Amino acid sequence: MRLTALALSLLLATAPGAFAQDIDKVNGSISIDAGQQAGDLQTVNGGIRIDARARVGDAETVNGSIEVGDDVQAGELSTVNGGVRIGRNVRLAGGIETVNGGVFVDRGGQVRGDIETVNGAIGLVDTDVDGGLETVNGDTTVGVGSHVKGGIRYHKPNKPWFSTKQRDPKVIIGPNAVVEGPLVFERKVVLYVHDSARTGAISGATAIRYSGATPPAQ
Secondary structure (H helix, E strand, C coil): CHHHHHHHHHHHHHCCCCCCCCEECCECCEEECCCCECCCEECCECCEEECCCCECCCEECCECCEEECCCCEECCEECCECCEEECCCCEECCCEECCECCEEECCCCEECCCEECCECCEEECCCEECCCEEECECCEEECCCCEECCCEEECCCCCCCCCCCCCCCEEEECCCCEECCCEEECCCCEEEEECCCEECCEECCCEEEECCCCCCCC
16 A cells, blocks of 8 residues: 555656646746746746746646747647647647647657647647647648557538638648548548558548658649
8 A cells, every 4th residue: 555655656746747836827928947847837818938858737828829848748738829839859748729820749749638729730740649630720741750549630610701712721641650540521621641651541531642752732
């Protein structure tokens, strides 16, 4: 029993942001310096910056972007109006969510949850995602060496509030990339799949195969 309690305490102590102070604001940005620790980060009107090698809990804002440096450990990242940009070798214990903004995860990233956006692009480079990718509008690139376990889903957009025709989103599954789950498209997209990539079942789109470093120009 004592060993079990000790193991649990060690696990909690190594979790991102464990026992560190939360930061909660209404107006203003939040910055965590390189190598520092913090608990959950929350603001309404302001961006969040987490510098290299920092360890934090969840990070959430409404009106602002989230920027994460290299070698960071964090929980879940979410914003409404802003993008999320993540450096190299970042470990996230949760997912990434935004409404109006893109998501980019650089090489060596590990995301334990889903990546979700509505109006924004998703870009991965040599990144592992335990969950899936969900979006409505915007391009998606599962770049070289990336691995998405939960599939990809494009939801059907609501009736547009303007009459200007938008181009169909472009979806690229790059060299040596793997998407294990189903790829479900409830709207029209242009789907490119590299010859070296592997995917689950595709519904709602027809894959265009390519073999070069980049898809053919459209």
